[in-house]
Amino acid sequence: MERIFEFLFKYPPLFFEQGDFTFGAPMSVRLWLIIAGLLGAATVASYTIARGKSTVTDRGVMAGLRVLLLAVIIVCLLQPSLILSTVVPQQNFVGILIDDSQSMLLADENGEPRNSFINKEFASDESELLGQLSDRFALRFFRFSDVAGRIDSPSELAYEGTHTNLSRALDVAREELSGVPLSGLVMITDGADNDNQPLAESLVPLQAAGVPVFTVGLGEESITPDIELGRIEMPRAVLEGSSLTVDVVITQTGFEGSTVPLIVEDELQIIAEETVELGPDGEPVVARIYFELEGVGPRRVSFRIPPQPGERVNRNNARSVQVEIRGEREKVLYFEGEPRFEVKFMRRAVAEDENIQLVVLQRTAESKFLRLDVDDGSELEFGFPTSREELYRYRALILGSVEASFFTHDQLQMIADFVSERGGGLLLLGGHGAFAEGGWQGTSVEEVMPVVLTSPADDPQGFFAEVKVTPTPAGLTHPAVLLGVEQDQVREQWDSLPTVTTVNPISQVRPGATTLLSGSGEQLALEQIVLAFQRYGRGKSIALTIQDSWLWQMHADVPLEDQSHEIFWQQMIRWLVDGVPEAVEAVTDREQVEPGENVRLVTNVGDSSYIEVNNATVTARITSPTGIVEDLPVSWTVQRDGEYSVEFRPLEEGEYEVEVTAERNGETLGSDKTYLYTAPSDDEYFSASRRTQTLRRIADETGGRFYTPEDVSSLPEDIRVTGAGVTLIEELDLWDMPFLFLLLLMFMGAEWGFRRIRGLI
């Protein structure tokens, strides 16, 4: 297309984009227009005056064609031309940035690796493209992957980079060439940036300096056939014995509709396997896989799909994720307002879970409490906690059938703050003293609830309904309500459980809340919200509006060997404490890096009331895989209260342990441990297809152009026309464009043809 354009208009489109149009005739344009008008009038008059067998229409058409012919001639006589600013040969520099990452070695469909283009066009002395560039510009070569730097010649490229960072490459080249007249940068890459740094920050200085970037995209836009493991959604820390539900995103091309095994391995031992049916080409599928991890400490969990026949890239079929198995006992406070069997059966359900300490405070009479599973005699000695320090020791709070008026105003606010500030989990159970029936409307805690409270029923006996519980679509995929069965059997398992009862009619959730279980029954006018949750501040709140979940264990319809009740409560409480922050919490910005890469450690520090502390002394003790210990001070970031950070560079390959301790005035505020895995990365093999969009964006936003190896031959001339640096003004004649000559011929031919058709010759 571009060639046709150039043939018709004498110059490539870029010239017209860049140049300014002008007329070079010696007389003024106005005079020429007057002459053109007179000639046109004379032409029209001659056709009007002439008589013969022609009609008025015939004469009009012929006069029009003749006027157009005259107009083309007049345009040529006006001497149209393009004013172009072109760079002065050999006085300007061009930076050539070449991708040096591993993905350059991937073979395209023709079997040739991506770097063969580089070898042919930039590393060979016989290259015509390189020759033309060298003739016009002084060339400076750069290589880039996760780092960028100058090289003398492309022959130095090794293609061993394990990441691609386009921003850094542009920054380094711009800075290095800032002192010379720079016509532009040429970036040769597949564009598969996997460092995720914002490009805009690097493009703005280039725009400001007027440096165009010409991008040459290598590789295919779609690698076919191929299967790739994408994102893996997995928590970074879980309690020992937790059932993990992990979502794995799988993308593929060329394997539409086929089934593949997804294998999960822990220390080379297969712990789960799932058959995944792949969707249409290019559409990702999310595979959900369940497994448990044994033992305590940091673990590398590997997910992989065995290479399929004909697959182009095998190294993107596997991923590893770091997870820490926590062995602590998580303390949960269950406050029950009256003796109820929920206490007994919930305790039994979690009794064998060594990681859950269910502390029960049960009101057995006015101001009389039964305390179970407390650490010592002083714990909850005076009933429900009256201070934040006392309440915040627990990671989750379960409120049973206890009326709001039992609590003081401060205690109610403290419960709300427990969720929003401390980040704890709050579970509200149904009962005579719960929700609206317990007078919770208008309290600070009402806002925290994921359900909407309505006025209690006028019936003096109160509301009562039997409820058949069913999982909602959201519940079918939520680990808390899966009951330990395969996902396709969850609904059947819930159907098999007996009806339970509620005394709290609740049919609406708050905006943003999610309903996992709903219920129906003869006494229910509206569908009952049985289990709903929402995030609230740093924590989450859950409402379970039934009052006798113990029937799922005790009822005669439930087989004795059925574990639904136990699993339900274990999962519920584990979910409740999942992700609850500590007062001191440390996390690295990435869970896996390469040896030598910088890692940022961020630590949030709070006191026992979870109020952010800015004057703490925070120390990170970093232990390398070979046992080398390094202590680093962690400094307050100033931008956020209680946030401390430090950067460090792990050099060894393996697992680093990072233990952070925070102190204030000699008093320990807390400590936390996190882990970091260092290993060479396979990132270059993921999402390795050409990112045309990204490369076009870089070119468009800087005034350059995007090329593929097929159309890159015009690059030297394009830089000459569009580039910055030392330039001169060129005037290019347009009057002799073949297009104008063709127009003349066309109008003359048209008139002749018209006359022939109308029999006027």
Add this chain to the structure above:
Amino acid sequence: MSRSLLHLALLALALFTMLNTGCTPDLVEETTYLTPLGAEFMSQQAPPRVSRPSFVDPRGPRMDPNEIPGRYPFYWTRAIYSGWGRRGWGQSWATDYPKGDQQFLVVLKRLVRLNAYDWDNAIRLDDPTLRRFPIVYAVEVGGMDMTNSEVEGLRNYLDAGGFLIVDDFWGQREWDVFEYNIRRVYPDHPIVDITLDHPIYSAYYDIEEVKQVPAIGRAMYPAECYGCVPYVKGIYDEAGRLVVIINFNTDLGDAWEWAEDPRYPLEYSTYAYEMGANMIVYAMSH
């Protein structure tokens, strides 16, 4: 004796009485009536009389047919089991029923913050509905002779999470009968003493001594059998959880039933109610 002699004796007795009354009024002792725990409350809210089970209706009254189990968190439930019983017609399960149950509930609700159904609730051990009531009370088990379906029903009930309170049986012979029956339920689970350091004695009240609670007719002579010593025994399940509590050589039920009777000693009715409250609070939380 002649008529004149009789008249003379009566006259002498009258004179003696008159003299004593007039001269030594401070020697007359005022009769003191003991007020048992909860009696004054019960006088205000006396439960309606319910006929005892009869030959015609050996199963006795059941829960109000309009009542849906679940409305209340707690139903005081009595086990109906097969047996010969000393009361004939196989009704030893119904001893003290229903008055004992109803009075127990009235007082229990006053003592413990318990949202309980107000009336008695007797149910067969082989009735699947039993599984809706996780505490069941069996009395006078010395006359027990469970059918196979009752044995299976009770075993499943306990395995599912139920709790059995056994009361009011005395002496070796009745123990043997009960042991035979409970062995059919749990052949291998030992019956052990529940010593005073067990948390059941402090679940609500602090109980420091196991007392022998007498029946109403023997309030002055606690033991219904010679030389019987009261025991609290129990059976644990495989997970080490107490699932059966056995009150042997004692009669808590009679104390509950007759607590308002002035003849019944306060000491025993108090202990019976304390033990009852503890057993229920414990069984609802363990």
